[in-house]
Structure formats: C-alpha cells, structure tokens
Amino acid sequence: MRRALVPAALVTLxxxxxxxxxxxxxxxxxxxxxxxxxxxxxxxxxxxxxxALFVALLGGIMFDTHATTPxxxxxxxxxxxxxxxxxxxxxxxxxxxSAAIWVTPVIAAVGGFLAPLLYVGAGYFELxxxxxxxxxxxxxxxxxxxxxxxxxxxxxxxxLVGSVGERARR
Amino acid sequence: xxxxxxxxxxxxxxxxxxxVIAVLYLTSGVVAGLKSAAxxxxxxxxxTVNQVARPIGHFLAGAINFNDVVAQNQKLxxxxxxxxxxxxxxxxxxxxxxQLTSELHVPFVGSLPMVAAQVxxxxxxxxxxxxxxxxxxxxxVLAGMPVVANGGLVGSIISTSPHGSTVRLITDVNSSIGxxxxxxxxxxxxxxRGVNNGLAATSVPLTTSIxxxxxxxxxxLQGGLYPPGLPVASVTxxxxxxxxxxxxxxxxxxxxxxxxxxLDVVIWEPSx
Numbered sequence: 001m002r003r004a005l006v007p008a009a010l011v012t013l014x015x016x017x018x019x020x021x022x023x024x025x026x027x028x029x030x031x032x033x034x035x036x037x038x039x040x041x042x043x044x045x046x047x048x049x050x051x052a053l054f055v056a057l058l059g060g061i062m063f064d065t066h067a068t069t070p071x072x073x074x075x076x077x078x079x080x081x082x083x084x085x086x087x088x089x090x091x092x093x094x095x096x097x098s099a100a101i102w103v104t105p106v107i108a109a110v111g112g113f114l115a116p117l118l119y120v121g122a123g124y125f126e127l128x129x130x131x132x133x134x135x136x137x138x139x140x141x142x143x144x145x146x147x148x149x150x151x152x153x154x155x156x157x158x159x160l161v162g163s164v165g166e167r168a169r170r
Numbered sequence: 171x172x173x174x175x176x177x178x179x180x181x182x183x184x185x186x187x188x189x190v191i192a193v194l195y196l197t198s199g200v201v202a203g204l205k206s207a208a209x210x211x212x213x214x215x216x217x218t219v220n221q222v223a224r225p226i227g228h229f230l231a232g233a234i235n236f237n238d239v240v241a242q243n244q245k246l247x248x249x250x251x252x253x254x255x256x257x258x259x260x261x262x263x264x265x266x267x268x269q270l271t272s273e274l275h276v277p278f279v280g281s282l283p284m285v286a287a288q289v290x291x292x293x294x295x296x297x298x299x300x301x302x303x304x305x306x307x308x309x310x311v312l313a314g315m316p317v318v319a320n321g322g323l324v325g326s327i328i329s330t331s332p333h334g335s336t337v338r339l340i341t342d343v344n345s346s347i348g349x350x351x352x353x354x355x356x357x358x359x360x361x362x363r364g365v366n367n368g369l370a371a372t373s374v375p376l377t378t379s380i381x382x383x384x385x386x387x388x389x390x391l392q393g394g395l396y397p398p399g400l401p402v403a404s405v406t407x408x409x410x411x412x413x414x415x416x417x418x419x420x421x422x423x424x425x426x427x428x429x430x431x432x433l434d435v436v437i438w439e440p441s442x
Contacts, residue, residue, distance in 0.1 A: 013211065013212060013215045014215050014219070016212055016215065017212055017215030017216040017218070017219045018219050018223075019294060020212070020216055020291075020294050021216050021219045021220045021223060022219060022223050023294075024291070024292055024293070024294035025292065026227075029366070030365055030366035031296055031366075032294065032295060032296050034296075049176055049177075049179075049180040050176065050179050050180050050183055053180060053183045053184055053187065054183065057183075057187045057190075061204070061208070062208050062211065062212055063294065063295075065204055065205040065208035065209070066205075066208070066209075066212070066291075066294055067293060067294055067295045067298060068293065068298045068300045068328070068329075068336060068338070069295050069297045069298045074295070075187070076188075079184060079187060083180065083184065086180075116296065119297065120297075123297075130343040130344055131297050131343070135296055135364050135365055135366055135367065138296075138366070139296040139297075
C-alpha cells in the first residue's frame with residue numbers, strides 16, 4: 001500500500017482540482033456530481049481498503065477546505081463509501097474482469113444515491129439540521145446516474161493506481 | 171492473517187481520520203490555517219485543470235450556442251441603451267430622494283457606499299449556496315455586510331480574508347431575511363430553500379394582501395441584518411397552508427443568482 005500512496009495522493013489532488021474547477025460549474029439540474037466520492041468508492045471496489053480510506057480522507061479534507069459546508073463531512077462520507085466498497089471488492093463483487101458488466105455501475109449507482117443522504121445524516125452529528133432542505137433528492141438521483149456512467153472507467157484507473165504497490169512488492 | 175492485519179490497519183486509519191476531523195472541526199482556527207494550506211496544495215492542480223478544461227469548454231459553448239450568443243449580444247446592447255436612458259432620467263429623482271431621506275434621518279441604500287467585486291468561485295457542493303468574491307478586509311469588507319447585484323439583494327458576507335470574502339446567497343438553507351411589501355406595514359421572514367429552489371415564506375397571515383408578482387424588499391427593522399429597501403424577490407405562488415389559516419409563499423429572487431459575475435458589497439454593518 002505504501003508504494004501506491006504517492007501516485008494515489010497525486011491522483012486524488014487532481015480529482016479534487018477537477019471537482020473544483022470543472023464539476024462545480026458543470027451542473028446537471030443544478031446539482032454537482034461528486035467525483036471526490038466516486039474515486040474512493042472505486043478504489044474500494046478494486047479491493048484496496050486502506051488506500052480507499054486514505055484517498056477519501058485526503059480528497060475529502062481538501063474539498064471541505066474549499067466549501068462552506070460543515071468541515072469533515074465529505075471526507076467522512078467518502079471514507080464510509082470507500083470502506084463498504086472495499087469489503088465488496090475484497091469478496092470479488094464488482095471485480096471488473098470477472099463480474100458481469102453491470103455489477104460495478106450498479107454498486108456505484110447505489111453508493112451515489114445513498115451518499116448525499118449519508119451526508120445529510122452525518123450533518124446532524126455536527127449540529128447542522130438544515131442540510132436536508134437543499135437539493136437532496138436531485139443530488140441523490142444525479143449522483144446515482146453519474147456514478148453509474150463513470151464507475152467502470154474510474155474503477156479501471158483505480159485498479160491501475162492500486163497495482164503500483166503490488167508491482168513494486170513483486 | 172494478512173486479512174486480519176489489513177482490517178486492523180483499516181480500522182486504525184479510520185479511527186485516526188475521525189479523530190483528525192474532530193480535532194480540526196473543534197479548533198476552527200486550525201481549519202482556517204488548513205484552508206490556506208490546502209489552497210496552496212490544490213492550486214497547481216486546479217490551475218492545470220483550468221488551463222486544459224476552460225478553452226475546451228469555451229470552444230464547445232461558443233460553437234454550439236453561436237447564434238444565441240449573437241442574439242444575446244444584440245439584446246444586451248439594446249437593454250444597455252435603455253438602462254442608460256433610465257439612469258439619466260432617475261438621476262435627478264434620486265437626488266431629490268436622497269435629500270429628503272437625509273432630512274428625515276432615514277438610511278437610504280442608494281446613499282450607502284459600495285465596493286465592486288468579482289466572483290472568483292462558486293460553491294463546489296450541493297449543500298451550500300455561497301460564492302467567493304475578490305474583495306476582503308483590505309477593501310473594508312466585513313462579515314455581515316449585504317451584497318447586491320443584477321437588480322436585487324444577493325446575500326451577505328459570512329467570512330473574510332485580507333483579499334477575499336465568502337458570500338452566503340439568499341437561497342442558502344441557512345439564510346433568513348426580514349422583508350416588507352406594499353405599504354411597508356406588514357413584515358415577513360423569508361428563508362432560502364437551497365441552491366436551485368429559490369425562497370419561501372411560511373405562516374403568512376390571511377389578512378395580508380399579497381399576490382403573485384408582488385415585490386418584497388428588506389424591512390430594515392432596528393437590529394436587522396440588512397438596510398431597508400433592498401429588493402429581495404417577487405412572489406410567484408401563493409397557497410394556503412394545509413390545516414392552517416395561513417399562506418405559504420414561493421418567491422423568485424430579484425437578482426439573477428445563476429449569472430453572478432460581478433457584484434457590489436454595501437458598506438453597511440448590521441446594528442447591534
């Protein structure tokens with residue numbers, strides 16, 4: 001894992017930059033597609049638990065420092081997504097090469113659908129009770145759709161980044 | 171064995187991360203420092219992405235919407251001319267109003283100084299309606315000051331740095347504004363409904379005479395967050411509250427919040 005940290009960190013920073021520069025203005029029905037959540041989910045699906053938690057924490061904190069929403073929530077949600085996905089990934093569910101073509105997109109879509117809900121729920125722990133009044137349902141639907149569309153490409157890339165450590169070990 | 175080790179490692183990392191987030195959250199001063207550090211780290215990546223993405227975006231948008239852009243340009247020129255004419259006509263009236271209001275000791279927003287600012291970033295998340303602007307404490311901008319643009323109130327400053335500020339838009343779920351309409355006797359509390367959902371007012375008494383199209387403005391009550399007379403929104407829908415003898419209002423902001431590029435910070439501090 002340690003060898004994959006540097007490339008994973010660089011890719012994560014690039015993901016945050018794309019999120020901030022491209023997706024914050026490129027909105028679908030006024031909703032932002034959260035690439036910073038899809039990235040740890042896909043790293044998790046590739047079976048790298050610690051790496052998924054690391055990229056979720058780094059990406060989430062970097063993103064949260066640019067937003068006015070409660071600090072740490074994006075990181076927290078990313079970590080939960082990454083961890084749950086990694087449990088599935090370790091069981092071989094969502095493996096790009098062996099599982100059916102729709103499995104990864106469907107898992108990602110479920111993650112994308114639940115992530116905004118998780119975010120609003122986590123907001124209660126930071127005593128922010130107004131988050132649900134925003135575009136919650138639109139966020140859930142748009143993110144589910146976007147996660148469904150992009151998950152295979154991002155997962156392929158996550159596998160490539162994660163395998164850096166494995167190749168080095170060999 | 172390896173699985174057990176990796177699980178332990180994941181749990182430890184998770185616990186450490188939660189502790190880090192909690193500590194950073196509880197010590198808000200650290201968050202401010204972290205924010206500038208994060209900016210330094212992310213900025214080169216953002217710059218690179220921007221350099222690649224922006225020309226592509228402009229090219230595609232220009233190519234697809236060329237006819238619209240030309241038509242829009244012509245319309246804007248026409249409207250600019252009309253606005254110039256109107257401005258000339260209202261100039262003398264405004265002077266009279268200023269004189270009268272100063273004699274009556276009533277604050278008038280037209281007489282308040284303003285600082286022009288450029289929007290540098292819009293909120294990157296779905297759960298906050300904010301924009302970052304290019305003026306800060308060095309320009310005399312302080313937290314709480316109202317921000318106007320595109321024909322109405324846009325929001326208020328929530329945080330400042332020496333060279334920049336963050337504006338909470340009136341549509342943010344944490345925004346609430348005291349407003350008045352028509353005769354100025356009735357007041358309402360208007361709240362934001364989220365990034366794309368406009369504004370709302372609930373529990374409006376049935377005795378009030380309000381209808382779609384009514385324009386509402388800040389009430390400027392003693393201790394209020396805004397000076398009086400700033401146009402906030404117009405009523406788009408009036409409906410009866412189910413099970414209660416009150417109205418619910420849906421309102422559209424007077425300012426076009428989707429096209430914010432330049433805005434003015436009103437140098438006015440809320441009274442305490």
